[in-house]
Amino acid sequence: MNDEPHAEELLRAVERFLERDVVPNLQGVPRFHARVAANVVAMVAREIETEAEHQAGEWERLGALLDEAGALPDGREARRQALRARNATLVDRIRAGAADGGEVRRRVLAHLRRTVDDKMAVSRPPRQRE
């Protein structure tokens, strides 16, 4: 285990530095880019804080929807691949018309709503921050 500060704490230090010390001292395009950099760094900090929970939730919901058993694998790339595979199956089912109506559509919409809400909690567009 790495020593403190944790990764997200270090990123918040970078965010603060950019917001307080860099942005006010720049003008025009570089100022805009410094602000984008601060937003990106904060986004990554939020992703680190929520990723495990968001991925576990998405994995379980997809398993229930697709009627697939199995645990989310260990390892960053393996988790991404496993989620990508279940999402690809969901895309195939949607394309085949399985979510065009009825109870399945209701459940798919509820799942997608939750997934998009999670993504938005991480990306948090500027307007939601104000």
Add this chain to the structure above:
Amino acid sequence: MALAAVRVEGLCRLAGGASREIWAFGAEIDGPGGTRVYDLVMRRDPPGRDDEGSRDLEFRVVRAAGEAGVPVPQVHWCCTDPAVLGTTFYVMDRVDGEALPRRLLRDARYEKTRAVLTGQLGAILARIHAVDPDQPALAGLSDATAGTVSSALAEIDRVSEGIRGLAAEPHPTLTLAERWLRARAPEGSRRALVHGDYRVGNVLFDEDGARAILDWELCKIGDPVEDLGWLCARPWRFGSPLPVGGVGTREALVDAYVAAGGAPVDPAHLRFWEAMASYKVALVWIQQSWVYRSGRVPSLELAALGRRTAEEEQALLDLMEEQA
């Protein structure tokens, strides 16, 4: 004016127009009545990007729109001779005003503008759609209604192919939206001159309201409701709950449009084009992310834009759930 002496002063490139160059300059022109000064704007393709006289077509469309009573900068002349500036360009009057939507939404000085803009944009759009798209002056306009497939279906095909080709991850929300859109694509439509990028960011405004409609480079012949849907889409609301550029309701927009002579608008037809707008913008974010990840442009701004896809997915879920 052919033999008059002309002096160009204060030439400077203006911000905006990522794909087109916009230059402001003053022109002093000597004439029989003395010297007159004109504040002008020159718009051209960046050298090497002249797409077959499209600036010339844009010039003719802006002139036709102006003649039909649409507020546009008065255009003066268009030069297609590459010997002059390298690419086709045209010159128009400079219109003073603000174009930044965030200022429109926030600044106290635009309070009146916020109150009148929705009605003005509806009425202006009715005038754009009343322009005869088949007049000889507009020859060369692309006609989205000409194919054997409806223009809406052709557009869904184009966007979904783009998403499939460029997205690194599966996007089930966009797949669901694609099916929803296909089931609701209007079969036929009226044919009209469509602005193609009618949103608050392309409106020049001042404290009294709209001054000019800009950026006609995406104009075409198509379904007029597409312009109404695009104007209502989520990306141009900047966090406001009001769909029309963050300043007005769909009902106020459509009322003003119809009162100014626009054809009645079916709310489901409008919702289709509004969803289509979010679907298209989702592809734009995916494209930007792809451009960054492919290593073509190592830009922080592009890298950050990919994560905006979720905003369009949220907008599409809202529209699908309103009308399941």
